[in-house]
Amino acid sequence: MHHTDSLRAAYLGKRVRCQEELLPLLEARLTPSRTDRGQARAIVATAFACFDAATATWLEGNGQGDILDLYDQGLAAVRG
Template identity: 55%
Template sequence: MVKTTAWDRQREAVREEITQTAIDLFLRQGFDATTIDQILEQVGVSRRSFFRYFGTKEDVVLGDLVSRGVAIAEALARRPAQEEPWDAIRAAFHEAQEISALDKQSTLALGRMLFDTPSLLARHVEKRLRWQELLVPLIAARLPSGGDRDLQAHAIVASALSCLDAASRAWLRSSGEAELGDLYDQAVAAVRR
């Protein structure tokens, strides 16, 4: 077990305060209309401190996206080896709570902001590419020998992530009324026809 120090807890508290303040401003004013200086003024930290926690303004919203990819990869690695790749990915998404919205209102607001803000969407796609790097070897190991397993695994993972994005957009259009997991299943069924 890794012990957290008082310094670690303090750093996490500051990071969380910056994140919450920034997101509140983004949702009130819009992402592009909110400046880093406005966030700094509200939180009372220096520009240098901000960039110690976040590489870009987009990372305030998407900062945990890479760690969510790691959680999916860990869930996928725990799936039974004989499980079909698409089923294993779905189960890993479910376990990592990628296909279930926990807090409907904030998830709706953040999702709309993400898909409506080009710079956020671009950074989201960039971070999602890291998910592919994590997931492709795990899917390739599940495929039968013969053929180009790496190519097949890339195609499956890229398709699954596209299905996740399509389901997320449909969920937003439904104002959170549709079941995200059902929408994901519908998107996968369309791809696998």
């Protein structure tokens, strides 16, 4: 999927739709002062970007290691 343009495009389209469907769920969990749709969208996009980075790193390493650990490392990097 990551090396075939048509499959990657289909994946990205599904991912965008999934992110949009997750927005109301996240907005319901944010505090009233943080209900800005842009903030919710940024949070969801960041989570998906960290997953993509973990997946790419995992694939480069031929599936070695725990992909969830890579995801956690990505989130930690974003949080600073």
